Amino acid sequence: MRRVLSLSFGLIVAALLIAATCGSDHQSPASTLTPVPTSAPLPTPIVIPAPTLTSALTPAPPPTPPATPITPTHTPTPHPDAALPELVKVVDLPGGDIVDIEFVLSSPNVVYLASEPNAMGIWRSDGAGDTWRQVLADYGEGGPAHIHDMAVHPDNPDVVLVADAHSLIKIVVVERDAEWTIVYPPTPDENAEQAVTVFTAGFGPSMSGVAYAVDEHGNILKSRDDGDTWQAVGRLELGFRVSLAVDPSDPDTVYVGTGTGVFKAADGGRN
Secondary structure, X not given: OHHHHHHHHHHHHHHHHHHHHHXXXXXXXXXXXXXXXXXXXXXXXXXXXXXXXXXXXXXXXXXXXXXXXXXXXXXXXXXXXXXXXXXXXXOOOOOOEEEEEEEOOOOOOOEEEEEEOOOOOEEEEOOOOOOOEEEEOOOOOOOOOOEEEEEEOOOOOOEEEXXXXXXXXXXXXXXXXXXXXXXXXXXXXXXXXXXXXXXXXXXXXXXXXXXXXXXXXXXXXXXXXXXXXXXXXXXXXXXXXXXXXXXXXXXXXXXXXXXXXXXXXXXXXXX
């Protein structure tokens, strides 16, 4: 028994010695390690500059402006098949200018024309403009001469109003002649100088008996007896040119065009 214990104890000691020897073979000696100094500076990085590309680029040339279009200077040649209107002179005047031409709705074959200056007068055609005759050559000594406008009665082709540089005249054509009367301004005294320029005149609708005119002072004149007597019913500021038109369906509505605009009066010119 004692021999067995001694043998066991010896095996244990031997095992411990072998284990200690193996552990010491795997451990590196501490004297072989060199510590890195903590104060040593880091190496400076090498910076490679980027190449400058712009210096090697050639700028593009500016764009070429568009060409200026060429405007033709020649007149286009009309088409050979284009027919020009045929103009035929229908009346020879001794002189002056045509200032107005009026057709007559109640008599389609009747046409009037007014011309000026002095002695040109009023011309009439009873053949739809194919033939003409002078119905009034002169208004007489001291009478008006320069015509501005003319209006023909809508129901009677023989009655004409003439707005002149000196007055407003009513003409009545009798057969081959014409009788004329100064209807505005009134002239109670033959020696009184009461000449007033009348710029325009116009009749109202059929069977109304109404007519209008405008004088140089801007007075809107109205007649209720087919132009025999007149009274001022309104006033406007005028320019160099004046025109007038009466509503064909309402004798109390009149339009007046002046140098400052177009005005409408729906109460016979009173406002």
